Amino acid sequence: MTVIVAVAVLAGVLALATVLGLLLRSRTGRAKPSPTSADGTASTVADLAPPTAFGTRATLLQFSTPTCARCPATARHLDSVAARHDGVTRLEIDLAEHPGLAGRFNVLQTPTVLLVDGSGTVRTRFGGPPRPPELAAALATVLTAGTAGTTGTADTTDTQESR
């Protein structure tokens, strides 16, 4: 093989990697409405933890792994969001301890964050660290719907911090 062909092969590999990188970058952290799965096991998370671990109005459920460089920063981001809203908590699950959940929720990367409403139903998912504006918008939707739909729950005032 000549030098020119060898360099052309290298250029092709680098071009492929660049396309892959741009694709990954454009998709990571975006809010995606959660589809309802056929058997329903991927649309509810109520069986993953005791009821007290969930927020009364919404839960930010984060799937992590020990080799995930982004997960600690994502956890801090979610904690700060949860702290600004009453009835919202963060719940972190290590997939190394619960490998079955990766298949059940079709997790392809960590962190993957599920936005869960007060009834334990998955509403939105984020593959990769959630983009702050998209997370804030998705959470506002869930909180607004929850307030409109339920009566009698001791929801306190505040919450609608628009960002």
Add this chain to the structure above:
Amino acid sequence: MTTTNDTDRGIDPRSPRFGAAITTVLLAATIVLTLIPETWVAGIVLLAVIVALFAVGGIAGIRRHPYGALFRRVVRPRLAPPAELEAPEPPTFAQQVGLFVTAVALLLALLGVPYAAPIGAAVALVAAFLNAVFDVCIGCLLYVWLVRAGVFRPRRGVA
């Protein structure tokens, strides 16, 4: 917001990316050298060096990697302090993945499998390039795929 614990064991997240950039250049040279028959031997020697460097990072840990020492001595003094420190496990896992891919490629090449060296180097190059240029975290992707493939067994009995 770094705790004292982070400072003790954390690494500058730019250090592994700096190392990945060097690895990218070395792997690019390996691809070209092993594709040309006249320079094949030189390319294999370079691949063996890369395997050895991945072995240091993957087995001794990312903090013992020579590129890390180079980063601390030459690059870091010229940069602002890092916004936050990172756990050493993710880049160490990435080094182990690199070690596996390049070691298999080297072995197959020495056994006479045609194009094993450039193909293995290309696979490792894509990963190192994505890490260096796009800050893609291999441990965030591949580890989950391995979990789903059943490579890792649950540490607890549940789920």
